[in-house]
Amino acid sequence: MIAIQLAVVVLLGSVAWAMPSLTKPTLPFGVRVPPDRQHDPAIDRARRQYRLAVTAVTVLVLGVAGLVDRTGDAAPAALVPLGFVLLTWTCYYRAHRQLRAVKHEHAWYSGHRQVAVADTGLRTAPPAYPWAWALVPVVIVGATLTGGIIAYPHLAARIPMHYSSSGVDRWADRTPLTAFSGVLTQVALTVLLLWLCATVTRSRPDLDADDPAGSADRYRRFVGQMQRALLVLTAAGDVSLGAVQALSWAGTRSAALVTVTGTVPTLVGLGAVLAVAVRAGQGGSRLRTPTGAPRAGDIADRDDDDRWYAGGLYVNPNDPAFLVPKRYGIGWTLNFAHPAAWLLLAALIAVPILVRIATR
Amino acid sequence: MIIVVDVGSDVPIYQQLRDRVVEAIAAGTARQGDPLPSTRALAADLAINMHTVAKAYDLLRREGLVQLTRRSGAVVARDRDSGPPEPGFVADWQARTRVLLAEALSHGVDPDTVLAHCSRLLHQGVES
Numbered sequence: 001m002i003a004i005q006l007a008v009v010v011l012l013g014s015v016a017w018a019m020p021s022l023t024k025p026t027l028p029f030g031v032r033v034p035p036d037r038q039h040d041p042a043i044d045r046a047r048r049q050y051r052l053a054v055t056a057v058t059v060l061v062l063g064v065a066g067l068v069d070r071t072g073d074a075a076p077a078a079l080v081p082l083g084f085v086l087l088t089w090t091c092y093y094r095a096h097r098q099l100r101a102v103k104h105e106h107a108w109y110s111g112h113r114q115v116a117v118a119d120t121g122l123r124t125a126p127p128a129y130p131w132a133w134a135l136v137p138v139v140i141v142g143a144t145l146t147g148g149i150i151a152y153p154h155l156a157a158r159i160p161m162h163y164s165s166s167g168v169d170r171w172a173d174r175t176p177l178t179a180f181s182g183v184l185t186q187v188a189l190t191v192l193l194l195w196l197c198a199t200v201t202r203s204r205p206d207l208d209a210d211d212p213a214g215s216a217d218r219y220r221r222f223v224g225q226m227q228r229a230l231l232v233l234t235a236a237g238d239v240s241l242g243a244v245q246a247l248s249w250a251g252t253r254s255a256a257l258v259t260v261t262g263t264v265p266t267l268v269g270l271g272a273v274l275a276v277a278v279r280a281g282q283g284g285s286r287l288r289t290p291t292g293a294p295r296a297g298d299i300a301d302r303d304d305d306d307r308w309y310a311g312g313l314y315v316n317p318n319d320p321a322f323l324v325p326k327r328y329g330i331g332w333t334l335n336f337a338h339p340a341a342w343l344l345l346a347a348l349i350a351v352p353i354l355v356r357i358a359t360r
Numbered sequence: 361m362i363i364v365v366d367v368g369s370d371v372p373i374y375q376q377l378r379d380r381v382v383e384a385i386a387a388g389t390a391r392q393g394d395p396l397p398s399t400r401a402l403a404a405d406l407a408i409n410m411h412t413v414a415k416a417y418d419l420l421r422r423e424g425l426v427q428l429t430r431r432s433g434a435v436v437a438r439d440r441d442s443g444p445p446e447p448g449f450v451a452d453w454q455a456r457t458r459v460l461l462a463e464a465l466s467h468g469v470d471p472d473t474v475l476a477h478c479s480r481l482l483h484q485g486v487e488s
Contacts, residue, residue, distance in 0.1 A: 113366055114368045115365060116408065117362065118362070118363045118397075119361070119363075120361040120363060120396060123398070204404050213362055302367050316407065318407075318408070318409050319404065
């Protein structure tokens, strides 16, 4: 158990360390800067200090996790990743505040023409949905369901529903709902992610004012790669859930076996998403494209810092978009002034609770 | 078609949107029959109000450059190869040209410079 936790902390630490290189050069630490400021010494300094702090936090948390493990208490051990995420977020937020202050103090935006850029081609001829990739998770769910229907008459009267480190800690009488709870979760996960893959093509790209055509091209490739990575993650998550479901049908009592089969495929799927994130960068900012060449001059992306709160929460009632690119990180986030954002959040919270109540 | 709007400009955004579409049609990057994004999609991409886009599309519709249908949304209605202009267009356009040229002359721009500039723009298909 401790080995998995330490691995997670090291992985998250590496992602946090690498993140300043994966985001757009004109959005260092979630602060919008004009293209001619993207190599400013203040940004380099903030990045160095941030990376030093993240390294220190990672080492510190690894040490604390080791100490907590010796006490053998499970409760504080669960708090280790949470504490780690909070600490690295503090490192980010400090750099964010620092850069915002420098930007205002030295009036980085004065004398710049602030523009908004759109490529109508992304709407009138959007990237095609990767149906072949979407078929894989659907087939996995179908196979699990079929296997369950065949096995159902032969299942034991009581089915293991939940595992703790000592083994099964919750059993339930065999009913279609309890026997197929894993399949239900698979269906919910698959529907959500297939829908998300369709929605991201409609989300707003963060195009570069100084290279609209090139950045539109990079964004197209980023969306295509990210959709495929998300579908690989969906398939991997379905394999995890399906394997755990099969183990529970077989009446397995070993928590270790369930933990390994439940996490390994999902981690492989997360690896695919991470690989695309590192290779492409946010919005494709790390990709190289033959088209487009940065235009020098006074042109800059619109300074929209005041629409972003606490370094990463977007609230803009004037913006009809509900899914927007993250400022700091890879992928998309919600416009919290949009009702659909709250609906999606409510669905994300309600579905697992409903599945759990239904299978009680 | 790449659309760039200057959010700090004195020119209203709906006017800029209309101008960029007219330029794209003149440059041949938008042709008769080409679809334009829905008002919601274009507004979301530019992070501006939907009514601003609707206003620009309505302006283009009244000028006969864009057709708005309930089924297929906004579609480019004509381009350079769609035949002669609607009656009355030329007279109206000439009146606006007068003001534009008067501005140049009253600010002391040499008439030859004005002509050279106009001829260069026309040959480039008014692409910037």
